[in-house]
Amino acid sequence: MDSSRIHEVDPEVATAIERERERQHASLQLIASENHVSPAVMAAQGSVLTNKYAEGYPRRRYYAGCEAVDVIEQRAIDRARALWGADHVNVQPHSGTQANMAVYHATLEPGDRILSLSLEHGGHLSHGHRVNFTGKLYDIEHYHLDESSGRLDYDAIYECVLQTEPDIVVSGFSAYPRIIDWEAIQTAADEVGAYHLADIAHISGLVAAGVHPSPVGITDFVTASTHKTIRAGRGGIIMCDETHAEMIDAAVFPGGQGGPLMHNIAGKAVGFAEALEPAFATYIEQVVSNAKTLASTLMDGGLSLVTGGTDTHLVLVDLTESHPELTGQEAEEALESVGIVLNKNTIPGEQRSPFVTSGIRIGTPAVTSRGLTEPEIDTIGECILAVLDAPDDEHVADSVRSRVDELVQAYPLYDDSTEATLWPSLPE
């Protein structure tokens, strides 16, 4: 967090880092996939570990000098096992996408079939989008949300699995605000002998805290990003049972990656230690409670939400009825200009392009890390409603901007003078 040394070498990058720190402090981050890690996680990621090569796994390395990094990787593994209850965890994937890549590499041959939810309905690029390697290497089929309810239709998924006979079924999503029934999808996968990958990139923190059912022990593989709700810095992980451990480890290294990013693995270890503290469950409960509060404020103000609410950390707003002229893109821009940062998102039955869209996705993990609770979330909801109703009105923009300013000043972020009070619930 001290960029003074970067200043001496590279003032341009140092200034840009400072600008980004100020942007994060001075605006409200409501992108559902983002979070603010603790200063301890950031320190681990910015450490000497970035210098170390450690190809292989703890106590089975291809390089000398791995005693200290072995401790770090083993602790990351032990803590992940404790958090999610998996037999086996690989903490080396560089990101969530690389975790998924390793699972496909372990289980599929090129041309084999993946069945997943389409990106437009809330899936992820790495689930088989045509611009992604998955769309080029594998044969992709999609199941869909029920367009009237916006929900997963488990009977339709079952039928779809029987019809398409995939080699692997992928569940777990980027923009789905409801509880996922892993068992229902597993039953379908079993019917055709397909593998089942549950990608909990978004909800890994909710699963660890017990506020969303866990797929661990139900599906063959579970992958996650570590920088979203679990708040352990950028990276990915894969979980499976002992029978699949060897194939997963080989698919990560040497199958798809070289040396592990030991500094990021240290970030995971530290973030997982924080998540094992009782305060983390309190944090996650607050994340969900904040999302529910936001959902009610927005619905009371006349917005429609896909599925009519949320069980998780995010809400998906469908603007087509309340604001037919306003695109997701315009909403995103108008809100960013007043310090409310979120993203445009496609909605079930989307008529516009993915660059334009008719929806916005709003998540509460980052603002909750900052300390915001229901009253402040209610204010944010009111601000969003005001801007959506009058996206070009300067008076509205000014008044919202000043309410945002009050909030960010009351809840400072990574301000050196307040660091000690920012993360009061974390271990020393």
Ligand SMILES: *Cc1c(COP(=O)(O)O)cnc(C)c1O
């Ligand atoms: C975020 C996300 C990922 C992983 O993304 P990375 O940016 O590669 O970490 C994978 N799957 C889903 C469903 C996601 O939302």
